[in-house]
Amino acid sequence: MKIVDLSRELYHRTPSYPGHPPIIHGVWQNHADGLAASGNVWGLASMFISMADHGGTHIDAPRHFGPKGISIDQYPLEKCIVPGICLDLRHITPKTEITAEDLEAAVKKAGVGVPKGGTVLLCTGHHQRTFPRKEYSTDNPGVNVASTEWLAKQGIVHFGIDSMRPGTDSAENLLVHKTCLELDITHIESLCNLEALLGEGQFTFIGLPMKWREGTASPIRAVAVFGL
Known part of the structure; x- marks a missing residue:
């Protein structure tokens, strides 16, 4: 393992x-x-x-997106141990939106399908390029509403990215959060070391949140396990 x-x-x-x-x-x-x-x-x-409950590598609870969403202590643990793949998006330039077409091309390049009931981790190279400089908090590429909808249509429970936010540093990021609530998915932020997963195929993703009452997110120890 x-x-x-x-x-x-x-x-x-x-x-x-x-x-x-x-x-x-x-x-x-x-x-x-x-x-x-x-x-x-x-x-x-x-x-x-x-x-903050959004500190470090963490998973957002639906409660973060709107008052009708469940809090992190109610988030199903079955969604925290799931199959996953990692997509190579390092060619996307800083502050640029990742499109659905970008995701489709990355899946084709990876040679593995998106796992139903699983996760997709987006390796943009942002953490490796900028952490811990100030650009880490501002210059990330990120998904837009259309690419978030595309991910949800693949049957995932969440997606993850190696930056502080799922979208770019713009109003689009807030719309991505709103879209996640509407589509009943969530996302994981501030991942790192995703480069180590590229070309390795499918893995088991594990990221268990702390049981914070009414929490809007929780830090997790995120790992990818091969051979489980």
């Missing part, structure tokens, strides 16, 4: 979506303090983290 990690590292002040609170990660108690607190019996260290 081969496991490929597709998750961004979380650390203090890692890039966050514009307008969202920063990720704060620090020491709560070091080993010396723990030793003193225990009467010199044993020193246990611990840390704390504060972040």
Whole structure:
């Protein structure tokens, strides 16, 4: 069995979506303090983290798209372990919309069909090109409404991308979110290392969210598993 990690590292002040609170990660108690607190019996260290539910690699809950959508604690876990493929879209230039025709051509090039009830991961190369520079939060290519509709017609439960948003940094991104709610799919943002999946065929995607009550999203440890 081969496991490929597709998750961004979380650390203090890692890039966050514009307008969202920063990720704060620090020491709560070091080993010396723990030793003193225990009467010199044993020193246990611990840390704390504060972040938005859309921080790092995460899956959006339908609740994020509209008040009638389900929250992340209600999102079916069956949709978090699914077959997947990865499409090579690295030729799409920054800030450009990915069309349905682009997706069709990428599927043909991949030589594997879109799995029903599965996921499609879009390797744009954006993370590899820009992270953690400021361009990471602004210059990504992304799907538009028509290509989102095309993905939904293939029978997927979600799609993922190696940038902070599914669409470009424009009003089209908000329309893509609205379309996801209407079509009963969602998406995964801030993936990385998708280049390692290209040419490898179908895999099992695993990305389990935390059980945050009424959450609009959740960080996930996203992995692709081959030979499962």
